[in-house]
Amino acid sequence: MPSSLPVLILTGYLGSGKTTVLNHFLATGGARIGVIINDFGDVNVDAALVAGHVAEPVSIAGGCLCCIEDPRQLDDALRALSRPSLELDAVVIEGSGIAEPPGLIHMVLGSEVRDVRFGGLVEVIAVARVALAEASGWDLAQHVKAAAVVLLTTTDLADPRETAAVRERIAHANPHALVIDAPHGAADPRLFFDAAEHPVPEGGQLALWEFGRAPDHDHHDHDHHVHHRATALDAPSVVDPAALAELLEDPPASVHRIKAIVDVAAGRGIRRFVAHSVAGYVSVDRVSRPSDEPARSRVVAIGLECDDAALRRRLDALVRPDGAPAATARELRRLTRFV
Numbered sequence: 001m002p003s004s005l006p007v008l009i010l011t012g013y014l015g016s017g018k019t020t021v022l023n024h025f026l027a028t029g030g031a032r033i034g035v036i037i038n039d040f041g042d043v044n045v046d047a048a049l050v051a052g053h054v055a056e057p058v059s060i061a062g063g064c065l066c067c068i069e070d071p072r073q074l075d076d077a078l079r080a081l082s083r084p085s086l087e088l089d090a091v092v093i094e095g096s097g098i099a100e101p102p103g104l105i106h107m108v109l110g111s112e113v114r115d116v117r118f119g120g121l122v123e124v125i126a127v128a129r130v131a132l133a134e135a136s137g138w139d140l141a142q143h144v145k146a147a148a149v150v151l152l153t154t155t156d157l158a159d160p161r162e163t164a165a166v167r168e169r170i171a172h173a174n175p176h177a178l179v180i181d182a183p184h185g186a187a188d189p190r191l192f193f194d195a196a197e198h199p200v201p202e203g204g205q206l207a208l209w210e211f212g213r214a215p216d217h218d219h220h221d222h223d224h225h226v227h228h229r230a231t232a233l234d235a236p237s238v239v240d241p242a243a244l245a246e247l248l249e250d251p252p253a254s255v256h257r258i259k260a261i262v263d264v265a266a267g268r269g270i271r272r273f274v275a276h277s278v279a280g281y282v283s284v285d286r287v288s289r290p291s292d293e294p295a296r297s298r299v300v301a302i303g304l305e306c307d308d309a310a311l312r313r314r315l316d317a318l319v320r321p322d323g324a325p326a327a328t329a330r331e332l333r334r335l336t337r338f339v
């Protein structure tokens, strides 16, 4: 049995359910897990979303890990998490929604940190959103061929025939991957450790050594990164719930994904909400917030070649200025009807 620390990679297109899977794993796994979260935008909303489940997620924001110029950021994170005093059983890296698996695997294999090893790739696929992901340039075969485990989310929203067709395509691209339905991220956490024991599918379509080479940055995958853009808001203030509801429900056409952790002034208190919009599918959850914490609102919108200036204006317009009256019941209802 290898004694080094396995580093698992969790990938999947924007909004496929990676953070949901990771939180389920952290809540039910019973193991000591270190987490590294890479968000594409400057504001790492995902790190905040797993924070309740793990002592200290390490956040790498502001660019996709698989194409950052300086690999030291990842090595610094791996070095910090591999300290024997932490006694971790594994590290999970949640890639940004546009990361390409070969690039991430290459980075882990190329790590100069001793005592860590590549522990397998888990790909999350939102069955109900495959067509939209593909329209944005995501490539199913490219994503599953390096995976030891493929988790299928949103099977609750998809027609069973759609799920069967996706399964068939996965089996064709990588007959050795273990494919599991994981609606709302509900998968047996032991699967992650099985992936760590069989990091690359035996006889799979890509051998481990192929990932030892630097990915070709002239390759079209790199264009894929260039065309996606993230615009973020991180404001020490509350937001207008009706304006947020409108943005979530009716984002600019090119925006595929919005995620937000926002504070809203309601009555005499402040309420905190976590909101998601994935290709028009909106969810909002009320979450607890420490009552003595100052107001803070973070929103990230990601799209393909969006009109940055127009999106910036819409994000800035969410902010409710200091001293503005609390949200009216009607404004609040607009947002909480998604809850």
Ligand SMILES: Nc1nc2c(ncn2[C@@H]2O[C@H](COP(=O)(O)OP(=O)(O)OP(=O)(O)O)[C@@H](O)[C@H]2O)c(=O)[nH]1
Residues within 6 Å of the ligand: 012, 013, 014, 015, 016, 017, 018, 019, 020, 021, 046, 096, 097, 098, 152, 153, 154, 155, 156, 157, 182, 183, 184, 185, 257, 259, 276, 277, 278, 282, 283
């Ligand atoms: N109906 C349904 N919703 C899901 C399922 N899995 C995830 N979601 C929802 O999809 C939204 C996005 O989920 P996340 O876990 O944040 O997705 P992600 O892949 O981490 O997103 P990015 O980091 O932006 O790429 C959230 O509103 C989830 O609650 C599922 O199986 N069914």
